[in-house]
Amino acid sequence: MRIGVPRALSFYRFHPAWAAFFDRLGVELVVSPPTNRATLEAGLRYAVAETCLPMKLFYGHVRALVGQVDQLLVPSIQRLAPGSTNCARQIGLPDLLRATMPDLPPLIAPDIDLAQEARALLSLVLEAGAPFSRNPLTLRDAVTAAWDAYRAARQAMQEGRLTPADFDRPGKAPPWPPYGIPVAVVGHPYNLYDPFINHQLLVRLARLGVNPLTPERLGPQPGADYWAFEHELVGAARLALERGVRGVIAVVAFGCGPDAVLVDEVRQLCQEAGVPMMALVLDEHSGEAGLVTRLEAFVDMLRWRKADG
Amino acid sequence: MTRRVAFPPLGFLSRVAETYLHALGVETVTPPPTSRRTLDIGVQGSPEMICIPCKLLFGNYVEAAERGATDIVMLGGPGTCRLGYSVAQQARRLQEWGFAVRVHTLDLYHVHRDIFRLTRAFADGRPATELVEPIRFLLALLDLTDALETGVLVARPRERERGAADRAYAAAWERIAALRTREELEEQRDDILGLLNAVGLDEDRPVLRIGLVGDVYTILTPFLNHNLEVQLGRMGVEVRRWFRYTGRVSLPLPDFLRMDRGGRARRAGSRYLKRDVGGFARSTVAEAALMAEGEVDGLIHVAPFNCTPETVAQSALVALQRERGVPVLSLSFDEQTGAAGVMTRLEAFVDMLWSARRRRR
Incomplete structure (x- = not known):
């Protein structure tokens, strides 16, 4: 039994949990290969034109797994806290996928709604656990292991020992040195840690002498607002500004509903703090040269500001 | 103040x-x-x-x-x-x-x-007791306007004189806007709806039925949708909006026990979109799935460009089209949308539906 995991969207947040969960159940997970040109082309054949680039890449990653695996893991991530919500596409992900591709292997699609923890747990156990083990003790063990692994991974990320890009190959060192100009780089993990989607943004920043502080490195945010994930984005920017970063880069996908509102919030925070802010909008047409020029200009400007005192 | x-x-x-x-x-x-x-x-x-x-x-x-x-x-x-x-x-x-x-x-x-x-x-x-009557008035008002809205959509493609239905509709609204109590409403109800019934209709004219699904704001804003409903009406299309006030408040039952239209729609739609993803996406897909069971010749899905829930609905409607064979036209509108482009697509879609109907005969 092999379960396929698309290297997209919630992979960049929840993979350690799933890896531990299915490890305890004795099931093999197969993660799709890193994003490349072919992933995008395969995704574009299935996605509706108006959807965002991360979604198109998600379809591409699913195509890379179809035929290779017996089942696909596609959780519906609904809420991280009461009173919040998640992007429509991520809530409806299993439904979307079924509607888009007729030739899919069976889906494992638990509803993860942390505002109703009991329901989330039940869905997790019934949908993802029960097909592989009927033993309640094994299931309990798997759930505990998943939760522990998730927290351990977040701790490791905060300490700079791990990045979401390396979730399936632990032990690899993060790509940036812990020195340089501190700049907050805020965005969804699937936009920050997929080098294909953002043209190796983090590596480029490190080469320019920037220490990119991502939400994962900044640590947890208290509470959660309207959009759980976007609150983290804004919260990370706020936290970073308190710690005296010299610039903020917001990385958003074109067509992302929630980010359209929240980039504005980040911009306002930065204006109030007098810190330069740049928004990078990603889509499948964004060129590498344009991005490099903008990054260089932004970093130069930060250096001049420092020189001027 | x-x-x-x-x-x-x-x-x-x-x-x-x-x-x-x-x-x-x-x-x-x-x-x-x-x-x-x-x-x-x-x-x-x-x-x-x-x-x-x-x-x-x-x-x-x-x-x-x-x-x-x-x-x-x-x-x-x-x-x-x-x-x-x-x-x-x-x-x-x-x-x-x-x-x-x-x-x-x-x-x-x-x-x-x-x-x-x-x-x-x-x-x-x-006190709350004094508010019961106004709220009953509101419910009666919704019931009346629902009949009027449906009536004008049915009359438009069949009117003998172009624009007659819309004139009657405007006259009816003038009467409605003057209503203040439920007694007045009940008294005048038949007169108001009668304005629309007085429009000369060609009952034998063949018309297409198209279900209009998608974002409610887009459906109700002619500025944004380039007067979609009226244009369709003049092309001989009876438009069915997916949302209606049915005059009944449904009991809070689980979907599989509900016998009303909403419950049946939910069951038909759950095959294509089971989870509530926000906006009107789930209701849109549910009503579309029910209308696809022989109620309409085709479906038009409208959404503002970049609307996240409606792009989910759009994907679900692709599956509906594939499995049920009901033609679906997806239109997305933003400040750049041109009226001529919309008209061309509507005309092509309507032509296609007519030829599909002829082929079925």
Whole structure:
């Protein structure tokens, strides 16, 4: 039994949990290969034109797994806290996928709604656990292991020992040195840690002498607002500004509903703090040269500001 | 200072809201219909990448405030879509722009609760028992306007004289806007609907039936959809909107026990979209799935460009089209959409449906 995991969207947040969960159940997970040109082309054949680039890449990653695996893991991530919500596409992900591709292997699609923890747990156990083990003790063990692994991974990320890009190959060192100009780089993990989607943004920043502080490195945010994930984005920017970063880069996908509102919030925070802010909008047409020029200009400007005192 | 309440222009719904507020004895301000100017204001005051309903609504609020509104009813509510979040931003921006208005949110996910809450807020301390009658008036009003809305959609493709149905519709609305009590409404109900029945109809004319699904704001804003319903009517199409006030409040039963249309739709749609993803996506897909069971010749799905829930619905409708063989035309609208492009696509779609019907015979 092999379960396929698309290297997209919630992979960049929840993979350690799933890896531990299915490890305890004795099931093999197969993660799709890193994003490349072919992933995008395969995704574009299935996605509706108006959807965002991360979604198109998600379809591409699913195509890379179809035929290779017996089942696909596609959780519906609904809420991280009461009173919040998640992007429509991520809530409806299993439904979307079924509607888009007729030739899919069976889906494992638990509803993860942390505002109703009991329901989330039940869905997790019934949908993802029960097909592989009927033993309640094994299931309990798997759930505990998943939760522990998730927290351990977040701790490791905060300490700079791990990045979401390396979730399936632990032990690899993060790509940036812990020195340089501190700049907050805020965005969804699937936009920050997929080098294909953002043209190796983090590596480029490190080469320019920037220490990119991502939400994962900044640590947890208290509470959660309207959009759980976007609150983290804004919260990370706020936290970073308190710690005296010299610039903020917001990385958003074109067509992302929630980010359209929240980039504005980040911009306002930065204006109030007098810190330069740049928004990078990603889509499948964004060129590498344009991005490099903008990054260089932004970093130069930060250096001049420092020189001027 | 007397309270002057404004409701954003939203087709028949805002007229219902105003008539209801008048019946409550509340003064209202009618903002001008959504126009190019509304859009320009909205674009200035909104994040660049947000969807066009959010931009237009902000423009509507500003235009209402300019006309002297002291209270503005805003559409939003958590869990709906980004509209639920952007109301907070919009309210803040109104203050920043110097409009001292009170804002009230009408939560689209808890319409019944919020209608009651707003009624109490606007009724200034009148006891709840005195509000029963106005609310019964509102329900009767919704029932009447629902019949009128459906009536004009049925009459338009069959009218002998072009524009007759729309003239009768406008006359009926003048009568409705003057209503104040339920007795008046019941007395005049048949007269008002009679205006529409008096339109000369060609009952034998063959018409197409097209289900109109998708975002409610887009459906109810002719400025945004380039007068879609009227254009379709003139092409000989009977439009069926997916949302209707049916005059019944359904019991809170699980979906598989509900025998009403909503329950049947939910069951038909759950094959294509099981989870509630926000906005009107799930209801849209559910109604579309039910209409695809032989009620319509085709479906038109409208959405503002970049609407997240409706792109989910769009994908689900692709599956519906594939499995049920019902043709679906997806149209997305934004400030760049040209009227001619929309017309060409509508004409092509209607032609295609006619030839499909001939082939079936």
